[in-house]
Amino acid sequence: MITAAVLDKVLGLLAPLFRDVTADEDAARDAALATLTGYGARDDRELRFAALAIAFSFGTMEALSQAAQPDLPPNQVLRLRGNANALNRAAQQNEARLEKAQRQPVAETAFDRPAEANGSPPGAAGSDADLPASSETADLVAFVRAAWKAEKAAAAAQATPPASPPSRQQRRFAERQAEKQRQRELEQARLAQRAAQRDAAQTGRIAAGA
Structure with a gap:
């Protein structure tokens, strides 16, 4: 009607x-x-x-x-x-x-x-x-x-499959990678601390000799 x-x-x-x-x-x-x-x-x-x-x-x-x-x-x-x-x-x-x-x-x-x-x-x-x-x-x-742009966006949204939840293996891999990254950051922090201590000691020796 x-x-x-x-x-x-x-x-x-x-x-x-x-x-x-x-x-x-x-x-x-x-x-x-x-x-x-x-x-x-x-x-x-x-x-x-x-x-x-x-x-x-x-x-x-x-x-x-x-x-x-x-x-x-x-x-x-x-x-x-x-x-x-x-x-x-x-x-x-x-x-x-x-x-x-x-x-x-x-x-x-x-x-x-x-x-x-x-x-x-x-x-x-x-x-x-x-x-x-x-x-x-x-x-x-x-x-x-505008209509064609909206149609393309709708078609692209329909063509993109929804993301599936990660599997147990994928979660374990991600956890291992995160742990490795954390260990690298800790090691870098320790190295930076040692370097700072060496610099401080060297500065102290120079000052004492002067």
């Missing part, structure tokens, strides 16, 4: 993308809703995938358009093209996630169901409302890179 709170947040993200063709906020939101409807999202999760796919696709075109401007320094052109590549990849990933989700059954679908009907207070959409700060290219790129 699509909750009203999530739909409102998604339309707030996408509406600015349509302000080039209409200055009216309601018309921009209607255009965003019509575009979303074409993706056939059935619940908040699918709606989020569709919204991200749309936003990243628009961001890709915007970044490529900026990169095509004349007189841009080469490093800025490369940066914009890199942003376009990252956004295009993210758009494709979210479309694939949407298609995968839509192959699973959903109990109920509604665009106009209020959030309270889902047992959640208005605005409490959880992870389904995790969206970029805005549809500006910089915010989209920052969102994509």
Whole structure:
């Protein structure tokens, strides 16, 4: 089921993308809703995938358009093209996630169901409302890179097996090593003490001879 709170947040993200063709906020939101409807999202999760796919696709075109401007320094052109590549990849990933989700059954679908009907207070959409700060290219790129970084960290954490407790043999070896280290430190302390005593005795003899 699509909750009203999530739909409102998604339309707030996408509406600015349509302000080039209409200055009216309601018309921009209607255009965003019509575009979303074409993706056939059935619940908040699918709606989020569709919204991200749309936003990243628009961001890709915007970044490529900026990169095509004349007189841009080469490093800025490369940066914009890199942003376009990252956004295009993210758009494709979210479309694939949407298609995968839509192959699973959903109990109920509604665009106009209020959030309270889902047992959640208005605005409490959880992870389904995790969206970029805005549809500006910089915010989209920052969102994509942060998401990829989090995914890599999660994958690395899952790939690292938990440390097993040391075996009896390992504990004994560690104890022997610690004892050897302690003996070395004691020997070094004794040698240092003897050297200090010799120096003191030599100093005393020199003083007595003087």
